[in-house]
Amino acid sequence: MLNQSLIKDIIGTVLKYGGDFAEVFVENKYENRIELTDGKIQKANTNNISGVGIRGFLGKKAIYAYTNVFEKENLLSVAKRVGEALSEVKINDLTLDFDNKKLKNRHVIYLYPRDVEKTEKVKIMKRAYESAKNYSELIKQVQIWFWEYDQEVLIANSEGVWAEDRRVKTRLMINAIAEHNGNMERGFYGPGASMGFELFDRIDVEEAAKRAARIAARMVDAEPAPAGKMPVIISNEFGGVIFHEAVGHALEATSVAKGASVFAGKLGQKVAAECVSAVDDATIPNAWGSANVDDEGTPTRRNLLIDKGVLVGYLIDKLGGRRMGMESTGSARRQDYTFAPTSRMSNTFILPGDYHPEEIIAATEYGLYAKEMGGGSVNPSTGEFNFAVNEAYLIEKGKITKPVKGATLIGKGYEIIQKIDMVGNDVGRGQGVCGSISGAVPADVGQPTIRVSEIIVGGRNK
């Protein structure tokens, strides 16, 4: 990492040549990715990522630059380019006192992954492989990925912020492929956390692998999902991807500040059904999307977004905050130093409601039960979202009847959250990697079982 006097020089250079705010982000990241296919380790990659991001603001303008040449001369010339690009405004006599108070680490790590022999990681992978492979004769191929990283960041800025954080993430990903009568299907499950190797004391590796195998095996012979508008019950945990895509992205300052969100200017208004409340919370100990500080050095916090259907908060970074005239909510994130930070979700979920999941199913005459969701995407300016259902069943007369596959759910976010009519009491969270303009970041999505009264299901026509 860089020393304080060099950081002061960099910040001072940006301001001298034309910024009214300067920020330095220094990153060292050690990462391991191991891939197993056919029961054998095919690839083991170790990545050492290190670089410096320098950012300046002038009013609402932002300039970003990065480099991984750490020599003082280079860093100051990059800082000068940033300052010059902003303008020729001069701010003289910079005195900069960094606020060096240490933040409490809420995400205690017991076994740093880099301190654990890689052979131990492979043992976990092989256990998962055997479990998925032996789940059913239909399972013809299994892929396992082990992914861990240990990221150290230092963030300092001209407002006196000096923050250091160490983010440790560990994840196991299982992809099971079933084949029957010439059809192939896959099932995926990928539990992860802001934990070290102790993650594997908390999760049941065999059960996790079976979950992926179950999806593939049940779906391989399933009929195509029906097409058209119908009620859809979305299971808990990763089901929360519906809120993440349909609503969460449109609450990020990135689009709200530009007026490019359907939720811009709607604070205090009723935007969702009364049974819907939702939060984004990066403070949950050891959760996949958690951190002590965000990537601008602002301490993270729990942000209530929707309270009983009323929009009460956005997710805001410093630049978005300047543009909106609001404070940062500690929501600035970036994949690494090659991306300027922007407002992003961390761990986002719908809060629990009153119903047991069984009651919701029993109350549904006909519809789709989406048990395991895949990923999705959204266009925040129109609210149009789509996401894939990886494991689905038909509901007929209040009962789950048969498996169906290939369903995609589409709609407009602001319409869908008004159509949620039942919310369960079984909140759970699932892990994903969210891609947006500041790169790919770990994010938890979550919810209890919910019912949407009407949504377009993209299946096949009879």
Added chain:
Amino acid sequence: MTYNEFKEKLFSIAKEKGFEAQIDLSESSEFSLRYANNDIDQYTDASKFSVSIKILKDGKIGRVYTEQLENPEKLFEEALKNWELTDSEDEEFFYNGSGKYIEMDLYNGSFEKTSVSEKIEFVKKLYNSAKCDDRIVMVPYAIYNNFKVSKKISNTLGLDVSTTADGGYSYAMAVSKDESTHSGLWMDVGTKFSDLDPEKIGKTACQNALSLLGSKSVKSGKYRVIIKNTAFEDMLSLLISMISAENVQKNMSPLKGKQNQKIASTILNIKDVPYYKNSISNRPFDDEGVPTKETPIIENGILKSFLYDLKTAKKDNTEPTGNSLGGSIRPINLLIESGEYDFENLLKKLDDGIVIIGVDGMHSGANPISGNFSLGARGYRVINGEISHPIEQITISGNFLQLLEKVEAVGNDSKIFYGIITPSILISELDIAGE
């Protein structure tokens, strides 16, 4: 430590321990501008370098990646640990650089020579062109980007190749509004600054957004469909995964065992080309240093070849095709050969059906193992060979291989995307879900 010192040190450590070694040095820089709300929204001017190291012994590879030229000893140890871990039975190789490399001049330099103020003018013009009409309520972004990449791959077998390329791209989104909002997007790539026309890109995005005003859904059912190049480009990622020899060998491609069989309509011809004029993904060699070449993939509907790296080629007892890119096997420029129909004639041939201009959710709603897809989509309803009204909030679903069999006509409107060159195609039947 200089790069040469670092390389020599690493090679000598490897030799000492009985390993071959390979270093892939990549130096890249990018300049990008994002314009929104009548101002520069983001400005990035950056550069980085990276080094990928592989060590080889007994047909196994150990890998390590770094962004600092220091500690070759420690990096070798890390690669060694990864080598020890690997127990794949597939034999790995390095390439000795003996083949013939196609000469291509991939560096023009015009992007570097263009001043920042000209680029700012460009993106302003792009933004304003995207607001071509009062019914455009917003231009969420107008983007300009140029890059330069230098690559150098060397190994202890004597491989020593290098190349420098530059390029740029630009895109904009416009949003129109009636009862709801509709977005229009357009993107172009260029090998020199003057290839990119901000007015054309902006105006096309604008017109695409306007063309969706008055959108309604359609009744669920089976329709004849034109998939425009802008949508088919996205959908082709399914084929990319299926033609990777690695996925075929690992039982993860539905094309396994189908070589020399008819898998598509006889009018369909698909190949991978290492060089295509004005493409920004041309390459003389792949990430293993193997020379790139033209590879026929589908000829008159018949599956001719998969794409290979060194390891998979040896396993299938064939030649590598020079398609090892970014850690997997991918085409350089996947090219669908143009057909005879201009868009008007394609519409006439469609007669009654739907034009799909964009799809959403390829990364989640499409399954490269089964080939099944179910995607959000938008486009136009066509009656009697003429566009009758725009459509949104529909999905298209089916199986990608069945779709290739149902190709009835191919357009002559080929467009270059990043690594894909495709015209629009006409499909005899596709499932649509809507009202």
